[in-house]
Amino acid sequence: MQKIMVCVKRVVDYNVRVRVKPDGSGVMLDGVKMSVNPFDEIALEEALRIKERAGGAEVVAVSVGVADTQQQLRTALAMGADRAILVQTDAPVEPLAAARAFLALARKENPDIVFLGKQAIDDDANQTGQMLAALWDRPQATYASKVEILGNKAAVTREVDTGLETIEVDLPAVITVDLRLNEPRYVKLPDIMKAKKKPLDTVTPEALGIDLGQMLKVVKTDPPAQRQKGIMVKDVAELVDVLKKKGLIR
Amino acid sequence: MNKILIVGEHDGAHLNPAVAKCVTCARGIPGGEITIALFGADTAAVAAQAAQLGGVHSVLRIDRAENAHPLAAILAPQVAALAAEHTHVFGPSTSFGKDLMPRVAALLGAPQVSDLMAVESAHRFRRPIYAGNAIITVEADPARKLVATVRVASFEAAGVGGSAAVASRSLDVALPSHTRYVGAKTAGTDRLDLQTAARVVSGGRALGSAENFQMLFRLADKIGAAVGASRAAVDAGYAANEMQVGQTGKIIAPEIYIAIGISGAIQHLTGIKDAKTIVAINKDGEAPIFEVADVGLVADLFQVVPEFERLVSA
Numbered sequence: 001m002q003k004i005m006v007c008v009k010r011v012v013d014y015n016v017r018v019r020v021k022p023d024g025s026g027v028m029l030d031g032v033k034m035s036v037n038p039f040d041e042i043a044l045e046e047a048l049r050i051k052e053r054a055g056g057a058e059v060v061a062v063s064v065g066v067a068d069t070q071q072q073l074r075t076a077l078a079m080g081a082d083r084a085i086l087v088q089t090d091a092p093v094e095p096l097a098a099a100r101a102f103l104a105l106a107r108k109e110n111p112d113i114v115f116l117g118k119q120a121i122d123d124d125a126n127q128t129g130q131m132l133a134a135l136w137d138r139p140q141a142t143y144a145s146k147v148e149i150l151g152n153k154a155a156v157t158r159e160v161d162t163g164l165e166t167i168e169v170d171l172p173a174v175i176t177v178d179l180r181l182n183e184p185r186y187v188k189l190p191d192i193m194k195a196k197k198k199p200l201d202t203v204t205p206e207a208l209g210i211d212l213g214q215m216l217k218v219v220k221t222d223p224p225a226q227r228q229k230g231i232m233v234k235d236v237a238e239l240v241d242v243l244k245k246k247g248l249i250r
Numbered sequence: 251m252n253k254i255l256i257v258g259e260h261d262g263a264h265l266n267p268a269v270a271k272c273v274t275c276a277r278g279i280p281g282g283e284i285t286i287a288l289f290g291a292d293t294a295a296v297a298a299q300a301a302q303l304g305g306v307h308s309v310l311r312i313d314r315a316e317n318a319h320p321l322a323a324i325l326a327p328q329v330a331a332l333a334a335e336h337t338h339v340f341g342p343s344t345s346f347g348k349d350l351m352p353r354v355a356a357l358l359g360a361p362q363v364s365d366l367m368a369v370e371s372a373h374r375f376r377r378p379i380y381a382g383n384a385i386i387t388v389e390a391d392p393a394r395k396l397v398a399t400v401r402v403a404s405f406e407a408a409g410v411g412g413s414a415a416v417a418s419r420s421l422d423v424a425l426p427s428h429t430r431y432v433g434a435k436t437a438g439t440d441r442l443d444l445q446t447a448a449r450v451v452s453g454g455r456a457l458g459s460a461e462n463f464q465m466l467f468r469l470a471d472k473i474g475a476a477v478g479a480s481r482a483a484v485d486a487g488y489a490a491n492e493m494q495v496g497q498t499g500k501i502i503a504p505e506i507y508i509a510i511g512i513s514g515a516i517q518h519l520t521g522i523k524d525a526k527t528i529v530a531i532n533k534d535g536e537a538p539i540f541e542v543a544d545v546g547l548v549a550d551l552f553q554v555v556p557e558f559e560r561l562v563s564a
């Protein structure tokens with residue numbers, strides 16, 4: 001194991017209740033707390049554990065986004081990544097565009113594994129890892145809940161609708177992580193200080209020779225349909241009564 | 251003309267009910283001709299089921315030993331090859347479809363609409379973002395192919411009564427050997443399927459243990475319900491991972507959803523928004539679940555669940 005690349009996305013913090021702008025032009029993002037996508041923290045944690053078990057390997061955190069994404073990459077460096085690369089752009093980045101950027105970086109860096117989150121909690125797309133694997137022509141193991149490195153192979157247990165599935169992939173491979181893979185470590189203050197000295201490179205899409213052009217145009221953003229306010233019942237007898245009357249149970 | 255290819259999920263014996271929902275979604279595309287593609291070692295039985303779905307023009311069987319297990323790396327190049335004849339390629343928003351379809355999209359250089367929830371025209375769709383806190387309308391370039399996963403909770407199942415032509419297809423596509431199926435640990439119970447059940451009983455962290463969770467299974471058995479769980483209950487090991495409902499678990503639309511000891515975090519609510527009736531039992535009257543519940547009861551679950559079970563007839 002020489003090198004592990006981890007994709008880290010800057011997203012609205014999961015505790016923020018996102019609201020739609022009244023004019024339907026998008027969601028309100030001004031002054032909102034931004035964080036590392038929670039799945040990507042799990043991805044990075046797994047990379048760090050593999051590095052620690054193997055007694056070495058370089059962990060490179062990468063991202064595509066605005067200049068401020070440096071904050072999230074600094075968090076990744078504080079967690080333990082060795083260096084970071086930001087592909088900087090102000091344009092919205094669709095999953096296929098992100099995958100193209102990661103392909104360019106993977107070709108440069110030649111990692112043994114690229115870890116991504118299973119989904120970003122802003123666009124909820126659940127696409128980028130699979131797309132990178134296709135473009136790179138390498139195996140994909142999505143929704144990982146267990147990763148075992150066996151020489152130049154990995155056995156990955158995946159969370160699927162019917163339970164758990166295990167597949168074996170040759171390395172290099174793309175692995176996307178699910179919630180129960182691990183519990184990410186907390187960042188300590190000295191780590192934050194140390195992270196300031198770690199290398200964080202910024203590159204432009206042009207320098208990588210890629211086009212991040214959008215293919216889907218967002219024409220409108222609406223709030224979700226609201227549910228009608230319901231009723232409160234005083235005890236189970238009344239609850240069962242209401243449900244029986246509605247014909248929902250017998 | 252729009253030609254829609256649906257990748258039909260199945261387990262060799264049964265067509266996944268999500269496929270009938272994809273058909274309904276595809277029927278929303280004006281002037282569309284629908285083809286279902288089935289990949290497997292022997293798809294005869296499931297092809298017969300697919301051919302019965304109303305509105306389906308044809309069913310393609312791609313039987314090949316390598317297709318015995320649905321590995322995205324193996325299936326994607328085959329789907330991409332078939333897509334040459336189609337304008338749209340749809341799959342269900344299940345773990346099968348979510349894994350496979352983006353790989354297909356990338357091979358085609360096409361964009362993907364994930365969790366498609368409404369068709370406005372052949373190239374205009376609605377889908378949720380931010381855990382369902384916003385719904386976007388997206389427009390795709392008609393000159394390109396479009397890949398989508400269909401949010402199954404948003405569509406009714408297409409009825410049977412069709413009689414589509416079934417044909418076998420052999421594709422001259424080289425398949426990689428870098429990805430191998432090892433095995434599966436499935437729940438394999440005779441319990442109702444969470445994604446298709448009309449009734450769902452679901453439990454949260456408040457259950458406190460896997461033993462206590464059995465209470466919910468007993469109630470569910472009594473009323474003919476499937477059992478779901480919050481992430482907290484799954485993380486704590488009270489319930490199996492495939493029972494998780496929510497943004498990153500299953501998105502369901504039962505007739506009735508009974509949430510017991512679940513606070514109602516936004517990530518959970520996004521999974522149950524389409525339930526017809528939501529019932530909440532929680533000892534905290536301020537719990538956010540009550541903001542979406544049609545019927546709410548503030549009570550200690552350990553007192554009321556056994557009583558609930560007694561009061562309903564099997």
Ligand SMILES: Cc1cc2nc3c(=O)[nH]c(=O)nc-3n(C[C@H](O)[C@H](O)[C@H](O)COP(=O)(O)OP(=O)(O)OC[C@H]3O[C@@H](n4cnc5c(N)ncnc54)[C@H](O)[C@@H]3O)c2cc1C
Pocket residue numbers: 014038039121453454455456479480481482483494495496497498499500510511512513514515516517518531532533534537549550551552
């Ligand atoms: C990236 C990400 C993705 C996530 N995806 C999901 C997802 O898909 N699905 C999901 O569910 N969550 C998801 N979560 C987690 C979510 O934010 C909540 O943490 C989780 O839903 C809480 O589960 P809970 O309601 O069981 O637990 P809690 O929030 O702890 O609530 C327990 C509730 O039980 C009540 N209670 C306690 N004792 C009793 C009693 N004796 N009787 C009655 N009521 C009682 C309490 O009042 C409380 O409301 C995700 C989080 C993140 C960060």
Ligand SMILES: Nc1ncnc2c1ncn2[C@@H]1O[C@H](COP(=O)(O)O)[C@@H](O)[C@H]1O
Pocket residue numbers: 007008009010037039040043062063064065093095098115116117118119120121123124125126127128129
């Ligand atoms: N712009 C981006 N920058 C960094 N990582 C990204 C970006 N977009 C997607 N990813 C990675 O891809 C995963 C899945 O994202 P998505 O396909 O958008 O749901 C995320 O968890 C990240 O690991």
